[in-house]
Amino acid sequence: MSSQPVEDAAPVGRVQRKRGRRVQEILSTAAELFGERGYDAVSLDDVAERLDVTKGSLYYYFPGKDELAVAAIETLGADWTGRLERLAATAEGPPHERLRALIREHVAIAVGEYPAALRLFLVPSTWPDDPRERIKELRRRHDQVFRGVLEEGLASGEFAVTGLETTLQCMHAAMAQAPLWCGGLESDARERALDELADTLVKLVAAAQ
Template sequence: MSTEETIEPTRSASSRVQRKRGRRIQEILTAAAELFGERGYDAVSLEDVAERLDVTKGSLYYYFSSKDELGTAAIETLGTEWTARLQKLVDGTSGSAADRLRALIHEHVLIAVRDHPAALQVFLVPRRWPHEQRESIKELRQRHDRLFRALIEEGVAAGEFTVTGVDTVLQCMHAAMSQAPVWCADLPARAQYEAVDEVADTLMMLVGQAPPE
């Protein structure tokens, strides 16, 4: 019993510390991802990141050994979280391929516009990132694409969709969705929601689905 008493606190203490560290890292990554997405990797200084977190530059180095590493990690978290949300949506939705694809597009754009108003840029322009990060970006992009590709192929197989080529449709869709936050940024909240809806309708046309009405 006494053993348990001694060990338990120790163990939980260590893991509490671990969790705390994890949380801190997430905070940093979130802030960083936001800034990088907003202004681009090069335009963001560590000072900027530190300031948003209200710590000093030096502290960042306690968690990440370089700006590049922070950049890579930021992308990774961002992409992982995003993909997870979309995956969950796909898993939880039923209906025709069209219904589900539309929901997926809608959700994607909504996340982009509402939650990460600028972070998506990161996935659009890998050319601007240092070498290391590009791989990271590519991989995330692929994970992301798989969700869409699966649905599109399903719809095509079922005769629901008409497409020129799946790859090209995917690319165009992705480009448009990622760009959406840029032009929706300045709209008032309500208009934003409508805009997202319209984007979804518009992009459904890429697989041959006529707009409603």
């Protein structure tokens, strides 16, 4: 469509990088908004305004609202899951300690960095089909991290659960709500609330003594 003569040599030129940066800005802003308000309640005007560009520009980078939403979810998810996976891989100590650490990290990311984006882990129905699938996928990947630790703990006999799936569901559900009641707290109170949440959820896997 456009014509940049010698362009094949450098596959990632200055221009590409700049484009990449722009895309990232857009995605993180979009993730914020979709996380806060859900799909329907966010208009492209909202996104554009927060970025201080025009709606039209968004269409230069994304073919439509759905695709923007999908990409936003994906980016957010990649970062997020990556950090959890790294934590799961490096954390020391008994499964019970590691589970606690995962829970705290998960919610800390949510509350601190993607305010309200945890919502994405619930409420799938109002989203269009495509984004919805991505959300499920994202959730599966998160699940996987937690499932790993749980299975370890179960294998070693440190954990006991009524049902693995059910336990995972309950954990995720509770974590997804956390920003709603921790979001407004001052940093100290918030830390305490998160500790309490982690302690409470760990009870779900407590082996009867």
